[in-house]
Amino acid sequence: MHLSSSVLRFLVAESEPPEAREDRRASVGRSSGETYRETLRSLAPGAECHRVKPADAGAALPPGESLAGYDGVFLTGSPLHLYTDTPETRRTVAFMRAVFASGTPSFGSCAGLQVATVAAGGTVRANRRGFEAAFARRITPTGEGAGHPLLAGRPAAYDAPSIHTDAVETLPDGAVLLASNRVTAVQAAEIRFDGGVFWGVQYHPELALDEVAGALRRQANGLIEAELAGSRAEVEAYADQVDALHRAPGRRDLAWRLGLDDQVIDASKRLTELRNFIDALDGTRDIVRR
Template sequence: MRLLVVVPSDTDPPARLGEWLTAAGLELDERHLDAGDPVPADLSAHDGLLVLGGPQSSLDDTAAELGPVRELLARATADDVPTLAICLGAQLLAQAAGGSTRVRPDGPEVGATLVARRDAAETDPVFTGLPLSPDVIAWHHDEVERLPQGAVVLAANPVCDVQAFRLGSAVYGLQFHVETTPAMTASWAEHDPVGVAATGLDAAEVSAQAEAVHPDLEQVWSPFAGRFAELVRSRAATR
């Protein structure tokens, strides 16, 4: 069971999410855009797709490396291939499937926060079993403005109406992060003064709050990763 992992920036590697998916039996084929790794045109050699985040903006037409990622996400959506797209990845997914993104009008959402499950999550094969308001890490300056036709919202919060959504039966976008380590969020805080300023805290406080929720992230999102791996396993069994 091979999972293609697209890493738009080495500031956001698969990290703990990669460990959980590997523990669930998936083989990760990582493609790092910073290193110039090619992005396949399709998923014929893979059973699923993971697209991570990065400091690039989904609205930046000069970020040429993101074009092939959008094309791959469009193909994955059309074929209903098990897909998990995180933060920037979720925004690219929305664009690829016919939706749109924008700069957040109220400024960046940054740091440890909560999201709330929507009713549709109760019967979703991956989101079922999550707490009503799980901890997550938010770190985005842009957001989904308009969802693609047929998208189902699975999580939201008062700051962001679309925190998670599903297309088809197996394609997921998460605006938030679950893959992080405390070292990653500390580095993000150090290198994103605009995002940190939006919180009203300093970088050390944002980092400390993020570090404090990481044990809860593992407790909630490691089983979530296992359920996503089961989707990938089910597709592999039918090929």
């Protein structure tokens, strides 16, 4: 269901550093923020979507805009390591604290969840269970998650696009754990801090399968070091299958080889969390009053 009562105003916060941004564009034709903007416009036709790059020096909102003037803020994935003190991580965390203080509801995927965690007083670390690559498997809602609107429509266990080496270590005080799996303890959470509310996932509902394939190719060396693949050729072969399924989602042979079902292959189901967040806004910020 699309929201149509008024024009929604979204701000996409892209925390990819410039080099990573250009690598991604060279790989799949768009930065993480550009992917998010395109996805949001498909879910909320007519929405006004601005983009900001909080990791960049001198980054600023569009002229005349304020965080409180948006209906929702969306935090993209990023290669930043939130446990490392750098100008980029400091700027990104400071931006997220400003989002919380503004009261504007926010959503984030992958590093977006990690940024919100650190901004609200939690911690992030390298995932002790290693690389979660291509797809997070058997994500399971907690008791709270099963009844939370973020995960409405998800089954008792599901897969999702995912590629990350870092993970939330401790959630901030008062946060609610919504989903986990064997590799990553915090797969989804709600965080309330300083008057704001954030819903986030460690996986990537915004990514189509061609972008999953691109991420695998960009991170091939890391996959080999993690012993998930023996060579770049093996990574390329797997990525080729993911790409092929993107082009032909009805191919049952590819779905079987990759171990995927409609929770990943069907775009309407893959986008569940983003759609639920937008629907929860309902033009009145009801999400804040839960």
